[in-house]
Every structure is written in structure tokens, then in C-alpha cells.
Amino acid sequence: MLNLFALTCEEVAGEMSRRYGKGMYHAAALYREIFKKGSTSFAKTIEFSRSPSLAVQLAGDLRLPSCRIIATQEEEGVLKFASALADDRTIESVIIPARGRTTLCVSSQVGCRMGCRFCATGEMGYVRNLTVEEIVWQVHAARFKLNRRVDNIVFMGMGEPLDNLANVTGAVRVIGDQRGFDMAPSHITVSTAGHADGIRDLAALNIRKLRLAVSLNASNDELRTRLMPINQRYPLSRIKQELLAFPVEKGGVIFIEYVLLEGINDSREDAIGLARYLTGLPVRVNVIAFNPSGSNIYTAPGEENVRRFCGWLAGEKLFVRLRRSRGQAIMAACGQLGSAALGGEEKL
Ligand code: SF4
Missing domain, CATH: 1.10.150 (DNA polymerase; domain 1)
Structure with missing residues (x-):
């Protein structure tokens, strides 16, 4: 075939x-x-x-992929769609319009083995990697089944993309083909929970202008390990080593994602620790207020706390942006994709 x-x-x-x-x-x-x-x-x-x-x-x-859209939900212009795969596993993708451009958030795995404590997908455990065609299909479905334009793609849906590096980069090649979707790597962001070996391997592939985001969420190993078990395998020092070696184009940045959890990682000390950790790296910090989901034990920070935290980071001379997370009501916001009911087996 x-x-x-x-x-x-x-x-x-x-x-x-x-x-x-x-x-x-x-x-x-x-x-x-x-x-x-x-x-x-x-x-x-x-x-x-x-x-x-x-x-x-x-x-x-x-x-052609035998995937099909089985559900859609829309809120504030954010459209989440669930797709059934050939083996009847389900994945979710989200279309997010903002400032005249549309971003498609794609999944790279069914479930995820990273087990981040604040994430609904993490609760599922790992089921399997998506194939190249299943990743590319999400773009095709957004464009032609849901008739949405797609200007940017972020690998921030279900799964850790660097845990499925070969298929993710295979999909980036297909999506970037000028005779097809023609989406340049500069419009594609791969977001990792800090899979240091994956960052190293991605760097070695040297895909020019492909954007990298790292979900950091803590600036000390003790807290980070509590929030993100992957930190045991790849502590902050190892991640920094790989980020320092990562090829960033002149004027380019690595995106640092920081999910703010009330009373957990939102103090002034946390902000100063983060700034210290990021010293020497070309970064932009995206602060995202936590979105409660499922059985989660964490609390969303108040608007005031979020602004104060961003202010502290800016005071430390970091380029910081408050990312407003939309689509909470339909569980389409960051860390809300998937559900324990979808079933998974393996965790880190
Ligand atoms: S935040 Fe990302 S890496 Fe962590 S469990 Fe969720 S999907 Fe996996």
C-alpha cells in the first residue's frame, strides 16, 4: 500500500x-x-x-488514514475535536483562533507516560504512539473536515512529542512539504515536558527554525519532581545542558511554559529561582494559569496572583507573556485533553 x-x-x-x-x-x-x-x-x-x-x-x-471525527465541542471560538483511530482509540485536538491567526494543537500519543500531576492526559497513562499518518491526519481534518485555516501547529495536545520523536519529525516533514500543507517549521512548535534525550536528538536533526517549548513549571528539582515525575530521569541541570546546546536561529527563542498553581509555584522566590535558572538562555516565558480538570488536587491561581508573578519575572528582565487559556468549559485548555475514561496503562 x-x-x-x-x-x-x-x-x-x-x-x-x-x-x-x-x-x-x-x-x-x-x-x-x-x-x-x-x-x-x-x-x-x-x-x-x-x-x-x-x-x-x-x-x-x-x-488513507481510517480516522474519523467522533465529537466536536466549541466555546469562545475554540474548537476541540475528538478523533477515533483505526483501533478505536481516541485522541483530541484543538483549534484556537487568536489575533487573526489560527493555531492547531495536535496530539502525538494516545495518553502519555510522563504523568504530570496537573494534567488530565497524564492521568490516563500511556497507551501508544501516534503514527506519522495519524498526526498528519489531524491537520487534514482541521483544514478539510472542519474547514478551518491552520497557520500554526503546536505539539501540545495529548502525549510527550519527544517520546515519539521519529513520528513527530516525520509528520513535520510531511506537513512542511511545499506541494502539500506547506507549513514551514517556523510555524510548528514541539513542546516537551523536559525529555532531555529527546531535546538532544531533536537538536541533532537540525530542523531549521523548528520551534521548541519546554514545560518547566518549577525551578528546583524537589518541586519539579513532585509536579513532573520525568524530572527524576532528567533533572533541571540536564535539561539546561541540552537547552544551551539547542540550535536557536539568530533572534529566535526557546519557549518556556510555566503553569501557575496557586500556593505551589507562584511565590516571588519561585519567580527569582526561575529567572536564575534561565540565565544565559534565549527564552520567552509563557505563564499559563492552571486549568482544573478531573481529579486534580491543584487550584487555579487568582487573576491578581498571575499578574503579580508575571510582574516579578519581568522585573528579573525576562521576556514574559501571560497566555490566556481558553476553552476551559469544554476541557480544551492546556493540560485538560483526554480523560481517564479513555483508558491507559503505563506510567513513568
Ligand atoms: S503535560 Fe504533557 S507531558 Fe505532562 S502528562 Fe500531560 S501530556 Fe504528558
């Missing part, structure tokens, strides 16, 4: 040549129909109408 959603156009052309003795002329037409127009009627294109037997052969060999 020709697994189109897992291949760049160049690779499709290679397959066309190997299977049918054809090349880029037909591959580009197929790619254009599926990824630019959202149509499967490639047989009607000029390119294929001249080779009807090829169109029939290809239709028999073509493998």
Missing part, C-alpha cells in the same frame, strides 16, 4: 517510479488534490485523466 499521509511528495514520486514507472508529474497532482484541496478525486485531474489505468491502479494501492 502507498501510505500517502506518511510520505513527502518526493517520496511519493519515488514510490510512483518504483511501482508504475511514473514520477513527480503524477505524484504532485495526487499530493495537490489531497493536501491542498482536500479531495480524493485525483482521477479527474488532467494529469490522471490521460492515464486512467494508472488512476485505477493507484486508487487500489492508496492507503
Whole structure:
């Protein structure tokens, strides 16, 4: 089978040549129909109408993802959609319009093994990695099934993307193909809970302008390990070592995500500790007020506390932005995707 959603156009052309003795002329037409127009009627294109037997052969060999949208929920313009995969596992993705641009938050795994204490997906445990085609399908579904534009993609949905590095970077290649979605790496952000080996491996791939975000949430190992068990394996010193080595374009930044939990990580001391930790790194800090979900034991900070914390960071000369998290009512906000009811097995 020709697994189109897992291949760049160049690779499709290679397959066309190997299977049918054809090349880029037909591959580009197929790619254009599926990824630019959202149509499967490639047989009607000029390119294929001249080779009807090829169109029939290809239709028999073509493998498209057997994913389907099973639910959508919308609040304040934020649209969450749940997709059933071929094995009936469920993932969630979120479309977030803001300031004239639309960001699609995609999942990279069913569940997650990182077990962050403030995250609904973490409560599920790990089920499995998404394939390249399942990741790419989320973009296709947002564009053509839900008819939304997609300007930016963030890997901040279910799962730790660097725990599924090969498929995530495979999807980045397909999504970036100019003959298809044409979304440059500079419009794609991979967000990690601090998977230091993954940061190192991603750096080695040197995907120019791909953006990196690190969900930090604490500036000392004791607290961070309590909030994010992955910190036991990759303590703050190791993460910093990898961030210092990460290739950042001139003028570029690494995004630091900081989920603010009332009475846990929102003191002045926490802010100063964070600033100290980030010294020497080209960063922008995104502060996100915690969104309560499921059986979570943490409390959302008041508006005043959030502003005060941002003020302290700014006072330490950090470039800080308060990220307003929308979609709480439909559990589409940061850390709210998935539910324990979806089922999972393995935790870190
Ligand atoms: S915050 Fe991210 S890495 Fe942590 S458990 Fe949730 S999905 Fe996994």
C-alpha cells in the first residue's frame, strides 16, 4: 500500500517510479488534490485523466488514514475535536483562533507516560504512539473536515512529542512539504515536558527554525519532581545542558511554559529561582494559569496572583507573556485533553 499521509511528495514520486514507472508529474497532482484541496478525486485531474489505468491502479494501492471525527465541542471560538483511530482509540485536538491567526494543537500519543500531576492526559497513562499518518491526519481534518485555516501547529495536545520523536519529525516533514500543507517549521512548535534525550536528538536533526517549548513549571528539582515525575530521569541541570546546546536561529527563542498553581509555584522566590535558572538562555516565558480538570488536587491561581508573578519575572528582565487559556468549559485548555475514561496503562 502507498501510505500517502506518511510520505513527502518526493517520496511519493519515488514510490510512483518504483511501482508504475511514473514520477513527480503524477505524484504532485495526487499530493495537490489531497493536501491542498482536500479531495480524493485525483482521477479527474488532467494529469490522471490521460492515464486512467494508472488512476485505477493507484486508487487500489492508496492507503488513507481510517480516522474519523467522533465529537466536536466549541466555546469562545475554540474548537476541540475528538478523533477515533483505526483501533478505536481516541485522541483530541484543538483549534484556537487568536489575533487573526489560527493555531492547531495536535496530539502525538494516545495518553502519555510522563504523568504530570496537573494534567488530565497524564492521568490516563500511556497507551501508544501516534503514527506519522495519524498526526498528519489531524491537520487534514482541521483544514478539510472542519474547514478551518491552520497557520500554526503546536505539539501540545495529548502525549510527550519527544517520546515519539521519529513520528513527530516525520509528520513535520510531511506537513512542511511545499506541494502539500506547506507549513514551514517556523510555524510548528514541539513542546516537551523536559525529555532531555529527546531535546538532544531533536537538536541533532537540525530542523531549521523548528520551534521548541519546554514545560518547566518549577525551578528546583524537589518541586519539579513532585509536579513532573520525568524530572527524576532528567533533572533541571540536564535539561539546561541540552537547552544551551539547542540550535536557536539568530533572534529566535526557546519557549518556556510555566503553569501557575496557586500556593505551589507562584511565590516571588519561585519567580527569582526561575529567572536564575534561565540565565544565559534565549527564552520567552509563557505563564499559563492552571486549568482544573478531573481529579486534580491543584487550584487555579487568582487573576491578581498571575499578574503579580508575571510582574516579578519581568522585573528579573525576562521576556514574559501571560497566555490566556481558553476553552476551559469544554476541557480544551492546556493540560485538560483526554480523560481517564479513555483508558491507559503505563506510567513513568
Ligand atoms: S503535560 Fe504533557 S507531558 Fe505532562 S502528562 Fe500531560 S501530556 Fe504528558
